[in-house]
Amino acid sequence: MIQAGLDPQATVKHDEKLKDKHGHSRQFDVVLRGKIGGHEVLGVIECKDLQGSVGTPVIDAFVTKAASVGADLKFVVSKHGFSRPALKVAADNHVHTLSLLKSPTEKHGFTVGDYVYACRLAWTSLRLSAVLTDGTTLAIHDRPQDVHVNGYSLFEWILQEAHSTFLKIPEPGWYRLRLRFHDPATIVLSSGARQIQVLEVYLKREREYRRKVAFAVGSGFVDFGSKKLKVPGGGTIKVSFTADPNLKDWEPVDALPKKPSALVLGTLFVYSRPGEVPRSLFDAQTVAEVMFDPLVTKQLPDPTQLI
Numbered sequence: 001m002i003q004a005g006l007d008p009q010a011t012v013k014h015d016e017k018l019k020d021k022h023g024h025s026r027q028f029d030v031v032l033r034g035k036i037g038g039h040e041v042l043g044v045i046e047c048k049d050l051q052g053s054v055g056t057p058v059i060d061a062f063v064t065k066a067a068s069v070g071a072d073l074k075f076v077v078s079k080h081g082f083s084r085p086a087l088k089v090a091a092d093n094h095v096h097t098l099s100l101l102k103s104p105t106e107k108h109g110f111t112v113g114d115y116v117y118a119c120r121l122a123w124t125s126l127r128l129s130a131v132l133t134d135g136t137t138l139a140i141h142d143r144p145q146d147v148h149v150n151g152y153s154l155f156e157w158i159l160q161e162a163h164s165t166f167l168k169i170p171e172p173g174w175y176r177l178r179l180r181f182h183d184p185a186t187i188v189l190s191s192g193a194r195q196i197q198v199l200e201v202y203l204k205r206e207r208e209y210r211r212k213v214a215f216a217v218g219s220g221f222v223d224f225g226s227k228k229l230k231v232p233g234g235g236t237i238k239v240s241f242t243a244d245p246n247l248k249d250w251e252p253v254d255a256l257p258k259k260p261s262a263l264v265l266g267t268l269f270v271y272s273r274p275g276e277v278p279r280s281l282f283d284a285q286t287v288a289e290v291m292f293d294p295l296v297t298k299q300l301p302d303p304t305q306l307i
Contacts, residue, residue, distance in 0.1 A: 010034025020068035043073030054078040063093045097224040112222045116214040122272035123162045124206045131198035148188045152282035160280045163273040174295040177201040179288040210250035214241035
């Protein structure tokens, strides 16, 4: 990949010795020769198969050795990553720092970890009201599970609509689901049956952000300079983390980062819903005009019920 990025016709030699400015032979694990913009370019690569991460002394020594042969491109590849001071010294001296990722079946090698962020959206509260046929407004205090319209469970229909038709509403706040019946409908409450012309369902949308560390393995490498995972042609990257629908073991955060890292890049959108959403037999679209819109007024009927 480095060779192709430099020049498709570039040459690559392993374990080559170059003469430094004093006439001494200096050994390099990999030597690249190619052209950029018509100019000859020399690249040198040092490969470190250490038990731990590469530290500052290795980078210091490589910087001196690469400068002595006039190298234009300088790379250090480590099996187990780099220390933070080493990365700072490498960046100051324009040394590219790379680590090979291990495959999922390997026991040793470099694994890169970074945060995966999640945005969780959920319907959390429900309030009900109705407009009677005489035009008066009725606040409904019964449990939504106990309310029936034209003989059908209202709560089952609300759950079905909230977690299917309106599942992916992105913005938090209160929303109104309004049914204007073509003919008066019968609503059955604990206080008795009433004839209604309009039914209003108020749903609250809440949004929260969380994060969790994920680890990447596969046939590629991490470039610490650009903070990106790079995969050669035909290669694969596997990012591993676990997420339950409620993100219980994820760390809460105030917001998503403005400039997320590109190592394990991704934002997971989780649309929270009950384990099973019943299929409602209430065909609201046939008997009423159904409207759904964000709620701008702050006047809401009581009580609040979780859904």
